[in-house]
Amino acid sequence: MQGLSRDRTRTMTVIAQDPSVTLNEKMLRSEVTIPEEDLKPGPWGYRIHVVDYDASTNTYYKPRFFDLDTDPYKDKSDDELLKDPQFHCQNVYALVMRALTRFEFALGRRVSWSFYGHQLKVVPHAFGDANAFYSPTDHALLFGYFPSLDKKRMVFTCLSHDIVVHETTHALVDGLRERYIDPSSPDQAAFHEGFSDIVALLSVFSLQDVTEKILDLADPNKEREFIALEFLKPEIFRKNALLGLADEMGKELDYLRGDALRRSATLEPSESYYSDPEYFQSHKRGEILVAAVMNAMLRILYKRIESLGTRKPGKVDRYRVTEDIAKIADILLTICIRAIDYCPPVDIQFGDFLSALLTADKELYPDDTQYCFRENLTSSFRAYGIKPASKGLNGNGAWEPPDDDLNYDRVHFHSVQISEDEVFHFIWENRTALDLFEDAYSRVLSVRPCMRTGPDGFILHETVAEFMQTLILKASQLADYGLMKPEGMPNDMEVKIHGGGALIFNEWGRLKYNIHNRLKNFKRQQKRLNYLWEYGYFDPGSQYARTFADMNRMRAVGFKSTHQEEW
Numbered sequence: 001m002q003g004l005s006r007d008r009t010r011t012m013t014v015i016a017q018d019p020s021v022t023l024n025e026k027m028l029r030s031e032v033t034i035p036e037e038d039l040k041p042g043p044w045g046y047r048i049h050v051v052d053y054d055a056s057t058n059t060y061y062k063p064r065f066f067d068l069d070t071d072p073y074k075d076k077s078d079d080e081l082l083k084d085p086q087f088h089c090q091n092v093y094a095l096v097m098r099a100l101t102r103f104e105f106a107l108g109r110r111v112s113w114s115f116y117g118h119q120l121k122v123v124p125h126a127f128g129d130a131n132a133f134y135s136p137t138d139h140a141l142l143f144g145y146f147p148s149l150d151k152k153r154m155v156f157t158c159l160s161h162d163i164v165v166h167e168t169t170h171a172l173v174d175g176l177r178e179r180y181i182d183p184s185s186p187d188q189a190a191f192h193e194g195f196s197d198i199v200a201l202l203s204v205f206s207l208q209d210v211t212e213k214i215l216d217l218a219d220p221n222k223e224r225e226f227i228a229l230e231f232l233k234p235e236i237f238r239k240n241a242l243l244g245l246a247d248e249m250g251k252e253l254d255y256l257r258g259d260a261l262r263r264s265a266t267l268e269p270s271e272s273y274y275s276d277p278e279y280f281q282s283h284k285r286g287e288i289l290v291a292a293v294m295n296a297m298l299r300i301l302y303k304r305i306e307s308l309g310t311r312k313p314g315k316v317d318r319y320r321v322t323e324d325i326a327k328i329a330d331i332l333l334t335i336c337i338r339a340i341d342y343c344p345p346v347d348i349q350f351g352d353f354l355s356a357l358l359t360a361d362k363e364l365y366p367d368d369t370q371y372c373f374r375e376n377l378t379s380s381f382r383a384y385g386i387k388p389a390s391k392g393l394n395g396n397g398a399w400e401p402p403d404d405d406l407n408y409d410r411v412h413f414h415s416v417q418i419s420e421d422e423v424f425h426f427i428w429e430n431r432t433a434l435d436l437f438e439d440a441y442s443r444v445l446s447v448r449p450c451m452r453t454g455p456d457g458f459i460l461h462e463t464v465a466e467f468m469q470t471l472i473l474k475a476s477q478l479a480d481y482g483l484m485k486p487e488g489m490p491n492d493m494e495v496k497i498h499g500g501g502a503l504i505f506n507e508w509g510r511l512k513y514n515i516h517n518r519l520k521n522f523k524r525q526q527k528r529l530n531y532l533w534e535y536g537y538f539d540p541g542s543q544y545a546r547t548f549a550d551m552n553r554m555r556a557v558g559f560k561s562t563h564q565e566e567w
Contacts, residue, residue, distance in 0.1 A: 009033050009036055010034060011034075013094075014161065015160075016207060016209075017162065021217070026078060032094050032098045033098075039066045047097070048097055050063070051123050052123070054127065055126060055127045056129075057128075063089070073087050085124070085125065088124045095164040095165055099172065107341060107452070108451045108453070109450040111176065114136055115136050123142050124156070126142035128145060132144055133170075143157045143158035161204060165199060169196035177340065182498070184348075191286070198294070199336065199337070205329035206329040208325075211322045215318070215321070219231060224318070226318055228315055229305065234299055237298050237301070239265075263284075265291075267287055267288065269291075269295065270383075274288060289350055292386060293332070296373075296377045297332055300371050305321060338360035339357045341448075341464045343515065345467070347498060347528065352517075354377065354386055355398060356515070358392070358398040359398040406430050408509070411426045414509075423447050423503065424444045427467055434514060437520050442467060443470075445466040446464075450464060462504055462506060462507070466500065466502050473495050474491065474493070474494065478495065500516065501514055502515040
């Protein structure tokens, strides 16, 4: 009989990495835990609706009823999983739900989509093409399929753990920071791609059974109980495990995920990348962010294992290593997701994200002595030329609290935690202290109460509100605001200048942080304006180059061209 079980969760079989990654000639698979819910055929739940429609053949495949108490694919063979389109539906549903749940756990609240609606459509066999992307217009994640290089089989992007989580992260970040797809700067153009890669990689490494198999793939000795401490040094682990994983993913997916992972894994620390024009291209620049975060994880892992000592000369317990990799990856994933709340809502820079990481970790993990995440993140980002946007108290790089000269007299305590109008009231009453540009159009984008749990059970109550300011000018008016019109820009061209901030209120309605990129920062505005003009963002039709379909297709063709695509 259909109905909810007593358990609040259920497990589903998924492909743990990609069908091309095998161990002992078998695919890596895992069982992931996701929330229990009353599913309609599809699967179709309260947040995710899997629709198996193929636009290339105009075919709609009948959805399967998913029993709530059993996993029909737990004991199926690899060949059966690959050939069963209904397993493909389960695979994408489970991975998308796991990513959504992971975000909601980290943020301490429900996450909304950017579009008007509650359910994200997921289409596992959307079209016959080597692409996969998030489409806000269609409220959907769309996964393509294409023949392998030897033409002997079909490659389904919906079966790659990495690709599914990457595209889901695009949708989640778009819901959290809707202005991050706006033309802005090299960093903002790269942030969506880099952050989605980070979440996808950490999602894989946080599964301990998968980590064990990745070590089996990478470790040349393959001892049953021990692993050489030397193997865990960041420069060696990066080459053997990260690069080895990228190589295993095969040529079919090189241009979608494997090649990007390979470049990120081998990107040796250097401060030159960040200012190198070659790395202004969004995908390549995103790899700097991936390399900085993943190298921080490898440093933390090595120092942690090294501090525990060896059980045999030069060797450590293999199970303990896999346990620590999964735990460190999981904690770092939580920090990265929580950091989104501490990022400015417009024109994000990598230094902003670093300060957000340091602040998010400090709020829930004041004692950082066990793993030293903040120290290692700071040093790893610095090695790639990225410094915190804030000096922080005592030079710690975290965001600093605001000044005390704020007026709360006319603001209602309860309403400021739930009402966009009340937050705007607070902003308007404090427009001078918050250094707002009064002539600009101002709007509160969201108000999100959240409750976060620390490792010691400590509950952190916060309210996160975003506001944005927009000033629309003719190019001829730029000089009135101390800005120089780029050479060749027509006087009558319309130019939009943005600013905004994230306001973090504590449980008593007092402001803890004002994290902003002010509209009045005209030095930043000039850099943004010059970059957008130089790279053609003011050209007719240039907005199409920012669609997620074309961002992925640019990767496929080596960034040489773009194609408008709608599903």
